[in-house]
Amino acid sequence: MSKNETTAGDSEKTGIRHSTILVIGGGAAGMAAVIAARRSTKASGEPCSITLLERNPRPGTKIRISGGGKCNVTHRGTPAELLELGFLRRNEKRFLRHALYSFSNTDLLALLRSKGIETEERADGKVFPASGDAASIARSFEGLLKESRVQQHYSCRVQSVVRNGELFVVTTGDEVFTTECLVLATGGVSYSKTGTTGDGLVIARSLGHSIIKPSAALAPLYTIKSPPASLSGLALRSISLVAAAGCRSVERRGDLLFTHRGFSGPAALSLSRDVAELMGECGNCTLFANLFPEQSFVELEAEFLQQARRNGAQMVRKFLQVCPIAPPNGSIQVAPHGTLPSALVPFIMRHAGLENDLNWGGLPREKRQLLISVLKRFPLGSVREVPIDQGEISAGGVSLVEVNPKTMCSRIVPRLFICGELLDYAGEIGGFNLQAAFSTGWMAGVSAVQSIA
Ligand SMILES: Cc1cc2nc3c(=O)[nH]c(=O)nc-3n(C[C@H](O)[C@H](O)[C@H](O)COP(=O)(O)OP(=O)(O)OC[C@H]3O[C@@H](n4cnc5c(N)ncnc54)[C@H](O)[C@@H]3O)c2cc1C
Structure with missing residues (x-):
């Protein structure tokens, strides 16, 4: 990708490049915003120039490394199920609801299918490209960007944004852009080597937004x-x-x-x-x-007593190595979740102050109870x-109360749209974070076009 890949006309007479909509950040959210904006302008017939600025040499850097290179692109289920499973905090569920319904996992998969990407669903609900190749997802979005005929500028890091009347003035190292409508999609602050160093937080704050301090x-x-x-x-x-x-x-x-x-x-x-x-x-x-989270102290004690009665000569450590771990209550799985790894058992015995060769017959009540206490609360350290920086995402970001969840438009600055991980939400592992970035980005792109119509 060349530094400035321009696929549509620019107004460069003044040395200042102007476009109707400008998106900062070419990750999942920014790319979705650009594609959605272009599709909306095609549908409405509104003439509209769109620019994407990305500091990396190509878009979708994080997508390429996601899911260990396999990209867990979304999760199976209805939007309500995704919100329930993927987002633990109530304000985040409430905020993301509209976006996840507007551009759902099925919408995302249909978009990918239109570029020839087939996906497969795992038993735990995670959805991956069938090829097992995260880069295929990034490439399909690159293709969609190309079809959108927007101005794309790479290796182009935005340094500041100021509001000048009705316009935003966006400055990079050597260029100035102006726009009526700005979409900020610069991501979080983890994995900073991928370009996410928190620039968007500084920009959002400079425009008047409150920032919830980023955390791991x-x-x-x-x-x-x-x-x-x-x-x-x-x-x-x-x-x-x-x-x-x-x-x-x-x-x-x-x-x-x-x-x-x-x-x-x-x-x-x-x-x-x-x-x-x-x-x-x-x-x-x-x-x-x-x-043993499924069994209470009393239940474990009853099981151990029964074992002592049945097989008093059995070594306690041998039993611990084969004692089945029950699957979570309510889980679809009924088979035990394996047993304790043998390598851990000597540490358990040591914490409980038990000799390695102790058998059930030689285990008095207080030692049995001590063993159960250790199994229920095995110390792992401080x-x-x-x-x-090692987090797959970062929490914190632009305060959700200052962004309209139905449009992703700032409640502080007219025609400023904020989307993706830059916002103060954090999803669980399972494809929820990419889906949230695509959904909020898509909503920002559609709303940006509506705001200038
Ligand atoms: C190792 C790893 C594995 C992951 N695996 C998964 C997974 O399997 N499934 C899942 O759902 N989520 C996963 N995630 C999380 C997911 O990738 C992110 O939540 C998602 O990519 C966020 O999208 P975004 O568009 O908001 O931000 P990003 O994808 O981070 O994009 C932001 C873009 O903005 C650009 N930018 C920043 N500042 C500027 C600036 N000043 N000027 C111009 N451009 C700028 C950046 O270079 C970047 O390209 C993973 C994350 C990591 C780090």
């Missing part, structure tokens, strides 16, 4: 003391991860991965936003795993950091 989300948890090297790479299935600070605690059910710096995997990533907030409020946070 869908990020790994680094602990003060790293997990033992022998546990690095170990996965715990369907546990409950608990983070506690002072009298507050938060928890999340899911799989957990031990890493050489702390923890990752779905449970850790999902809980990271809450952990970052606890760290901000309390300055510390301790992690525990409930290794959090050192939730690294914001």
Whole structure:
């Protein structure tokens, strides 16, 4: 892609490039905004020039690395189901509702199909391109941009935006653009190497918007003391991860991965936003795993007693290695979620103060109860950091109360539209963040055209 790929006329007589609509940011939200705007102008017959400015040499950088290179592009279900599963905070669900209904997952998949992209749905509801290639999604959007015949400028970083009467004046390193209608789609602040360094937050603030301080989300948890090297790479299935600070605690059910710096995997990533907030409020946070979340203390004790009666000579550690972990209550799966990894069992025994070769017959009541306490609250250490740059997304951003959820138009600045991860929402893992970016971007593009009609 050339630095300035111009596919439509420009008014360059003054050295200032003018267009009716200008979109800053060529990620999922910005590309959707451009495509939606062009389709709306075609439908309305309104003459309208559209410009896209992107600081990277090509659009869709984050899409290309999403889903481990496979791109979990959206999630199965109705918009109501996506909101329920993908967004945990009520204000975010309320805000995103209109966008997810206006441009839904089926709309997105139809758009991709129009470019020859077939998708497949996994058992857990995640949707991926059937090719397993994230770049195919980015390429199809590049194709849609090309068909839209808009001015595309790459390697073009916006430095400032000022309002001058009815116009926005947008300055990059060496050029000045003016526009009647500005769409800000510059993303969050994580994975800053992909171009998301928070420029949009500075621009939005300079235009009068309130910014909710960005914080980590869908990020790994680094602990003060790293997990033992022998546990690095170990996965715990369907546990409950608990983070506690002072009298507050938060928890999340899911799989957990031990890493050489702390923890990752779905449970850790999902809980990271809450952990970052606890760290901000309390300055510390301790992690525990409930290794048998489906059974209460009393139920586990009854099971252990029964086992002791049935097979008193069995070593406790042998039993722990085969004791099945129940799937979450209400889950469609009925088969057990595996067992505790053998490598973890010696650590459990040590925490409970039990000798490795102890059998059920030699386990008195108080030791049995201590073992259950450890299984229900296995200590994982204190959090050192939730690294914001390592998050798949960042939380925080432009305050949702200052943006109209039915149009994505700023309530502060007329004809300013804000969309995608730049807004103060954060979705769960599962394709919800890309869908939210596409949906809010699409809505911004359509509304931008309506605002100038
Ligand atoms: C490693 C990783 C894996 C992920 N996997 C998934 C997944 O599988 N499924 C899912 O749903 N979500 C996933 N996400 C999250 C998802 O990619 C983002 O939420 C989504 O891309 C946000 O879209 P956006 O358009 O709002 O922002 P972005 O895609 O970040 O786009 C913003 C664009 O604005 C540009 N920009 C910024 N500042 C300027 C400036 N001053 N001038 C010009 N351009 C500028 C940036 O270069 C960037 O291209 C993943 C994220 C990461 C980091």
